[in-house]
Amino acid sequence: MEAFTTHTGRAVPLRRSNVDTDQIIPAHWLKKVTRDGFEDGLFEAWRKDPEFVLNQEAYKGATVLVAGPDFGTGSSREHAVWALQNYGFKAVISSRFADIFRGNSLKNGLLTVVLPQETVDRLQQLVEADPTAEVTVDLVDRQVRAEAPGQSKLTADFELDENARWRLLEGLDDISLTLREESSIVDYEANRPSFKPRTIEV
Amino acid sequence: MGRTLAEKVWDDHVVRRAEGEPDLLFIDLHLLHEVTSPQAFDGLRKAGRQVRRTDLTIATEDHNTPTLDIDKPIADPVSRTQLETLRKNCAEFGVRLHPLGDVEQGVVHVVGPQLGLTQPGTTVVCGDSHTSTHGAFGALAFGIGTSQVEHVLATQTLPLAPFKTMAITVEGELPDGVTAKDLILAIIAKIGTGGGQGYVLEYRGSAIEKLSMEARMTICNMSIEAGARAGMIAPDQTTFDYLQGRDHAPKGEDWDAAVAYWKTLRTDDDAVFDAEVVIDAATLAPFVTWGTNPGQGAPLSARVPDPASYEDASERLAAEKALEYMGLTAGQPLREINVDTVFVGSCTNGRIEDLRSAASILEGRKVADGVRMLVVPGSVRVSLEAVAEGLDKVFTAAGAEWRHAGCSMCLGMNPDQLAPGERSASTSNRNFEGRQGKGGRTHLVSPQVAAATAVLGHLASPADLSDTDVATPAGV
Ligand code: SF4
Numbered sequence: 001m002e003a004f005t006t007h008t009g010r011a012v013p014l015r016r017s018n019v020d021t022d023q024i025i026p027a028h029w030l031k032k033v034t035r036d037g038f039e040d041g042l043f044e045a046w047r048k049d050p051e052f053v054l055n056q057e058a059y060k061g062a063t064v065l066v067a068g069p070d071f072g073t074g075s076s077r078e079h080a081v082w083a084l085q086n087y088g089f090k091a092v093i094s095s096r097f098a099d100i101f102r103g104n105s106l107k108n109g110l111l112t113v114v115l116p117q118e119t120v121d122r123l124q125q126l127v128e129a130d131p132t133a134e135v136t137v138d139l140v141d142r143q144v145r146a147e148a149p150g151q152s153k154l155t156a157d158f159e160l161d162e163n164a165r166w167r168l169l170e171g172l173d174d175i176s177l178t179l180r181e182e183s184s185i186v187d188y189e190a191n192r193p194s195f196k197p198r199t200i201e202v
Numbered sequence: 203m204g205r206t207l208a209e210k211v212w213d214d215h216v217v218r219r220a221e222g223e224p225d226l227l228f229i230d231l232h233l234l235h236e237v238t239s240p241q242a243f244d245g246l247r248k249a250g251r252q253v254r255r256t257d258l259t260i261a262t263e264d265h266n267t268p269t270l271d272i273d274k275p276i277a278d279p280v281s282r283t284q285l286e287t288l289r290k291n292c293a294e295f296g297v298r299l300h301p302l303g304d305v306e307q308g309v310v311h312v313v314g315p316q317l318g319l320t321q322p323g324t325t326v327v328c329g330d331s332h333t334s335t336h337g338a339f340g341a342l343a344f345g346i347g348t349s350q351v352e353h354v355l356a357t358q359t360l361p362l363a364p365f366k367t368m369a370i371t372v373e374g375e376l377p378d379g380v381t382a383k384d385l386i387l388a389i390i391a392k393i394g395t396g397g398g399q400g401y402v403l404e405y406r407g408s409a410i411e412k413l414s415m416e417a418r419m420t421i422c423n424m425s426i427e428a429g430a431r432a433g434m435i436a437p438d439q440t441t442f443d444y445l446q447g448r449d450h451a452p453k454g455e456d457w458d459a460a461v462a463y464w465k466t467l468r469t470d471d472d473a474v475f476d477a478e479v480v481i482d483a484a485t486l487a488p489f490v491t492w493g494t495n496p497g498q499g500a501p502l503s504a505r506v507p508d509p510a511s512y513e514d515a516s517e518r519l520a521a522e523k524a525l526e527y528m529g530l531t532a533g534q535p536l537r538e539i540n541v542d543t544v545f546v547g548s549c550t551n552g553r554i555e556d557l558r559s560a561a562s563i564l565e566g567r568k569v570a571d572g573v574r575m576l577v578v579p580g581s582v583r584v585s586l587e588a589v590a591e592g593l594d595k596v597f598t599a600a601g602a603e604w605r606h607a608g609c610s611m612c613l614g615m616n617p618d619q620l621a622p623g624e625r626s627a628s629t630s631n632r633n634f635e636g637r638q639g640k641g642g643r644t645h646l647v648s649p650q651v652a653a654a655t656a657v658l659g660h661l662a663s664p665a666d667l668s669d670t671d672v673a674t675p676a677g678v
Pocket of ligand 1: 264265309310311330332548549550608609612613630631
């Protein structure tokens, strides 16, 4: 996984709540067997509308998504995270993420930042007023900063549990970390009751 | 202090615990399907890793599989490639697979329980959010992403952050015609699609204890639609009776040891939940959704709500967008909504009891003109059982289509889809925009409501059917 320390880029406001993963990447895209090439499927249905925010010239090339509450609900498809990343997003900000989506994003180095809804509202207003505003998502200081000429500067601290933060900052791969605990796994396995189910005899 | 059911199962699976780190949990059962596994197997291959416990892993084909002409090659080349990729991966890594055409094939969450692999007190994962279904057995079961699928394949464990616990207590008797599906839709409407976030829900109380295993699976299945990590129901005699004699249920002394352990899997009297919700079963009625998330539902007797009635701005906006997408107007009685398609199936309501209850309503009746009804059993076993009982004949005589097992129109990855603007009453679990086909409009319902809706052509419950809806026998 690529490490994430800090990122600065323009942001796009997505004023919708309950954006489910079927909207982020529709099911017919899930037939692919790779982790890349999902960028055209991102928000596919909404992108047919020329007015949709991602289609607006001013937000082309934005790398931070500022979304409504309950982002990423529904299906566990990690393809939703890949699609956001393939499109160019480095971070998503919302007041609330669905658990599975959040877990998936952090495992892929897409930073999901939780901020209070009023801060998200302010941030959306700021980038709506000035789409060229630069937004910084700083994982080292756990802070989001945004600035635009003529607007008051926005600074907001966010929380992320220390362990998840460390793995992101270092770009660590979970499997290698777990494999260091091989002896604990072997011990656990040796003590499992015999009545536990097995799918095949080995 | 006492522990809840979920905490007991969690504690029994901790491989390693260290301050400031997530617990490393052992996984007892890993279910795979074709959609969320290819990139995980690829990862293993690249790192030169093996599947650590093939004896705790099983795969089935369900999402892409056609429900017609299953003996012919799959028409869609991309779907075909995905299924072939699963076959190749399972062969290479030694994983048991039930492919299309196999007698144990079916929707992954129907297959696990019917084989007896899903057992109380186990941890069950799958790259699929509806893994919560298996919690009906008192298992801690949750959906994971593809990176975690790879992690479990390689290590049979997962590092997991702690969860909170919520009790959902349902006391009393469900009124006639009110099913597990109505109950869970009402619960989600009450707590919201984010209401369960971070929680493992435990459904308890006298109304839950009276439910069959299949009804319990319907409830736990939709826990994810409330945003919950998992849903659970304490195992009891109903659970043990369901499991006994199944292929992978423990046998002989193992059975006795297992039951003794399973009986300890109850929330202690002095355990404290982080949150509690209490529901009076007697107040419930058949429930349907009107919007584009499973929390946007109401009793069938209600009207489409007015977005202006929502105090919360984002809920109001969500309701406005939902009505626009669904082509509905505020104040319209839900009962007057006409449908084009009725879908009975999915891991929520594609088991034998669901088919029986839909068939009992259709018996001697006809699907309304202009309505297409698809009945898709959740697995081949369910299908065989239904055929043995003659249910397929009931469906086809009524004018419904009897199909082969799979996910089908629950998500429309195969050819079973709604056309743009088409409206369905569906026994599945998600009414998201485009879920059943681009531009399709979905109303989530119980199998009974689905059947009554098929007969009348508009959202309806069995109570709306009169005897005159019964087809008159020929010659009378
Ligand atoms: S039936 Fe529907 S919800 Fe269940 S596993 Fe298949 S696609 Fe997912």
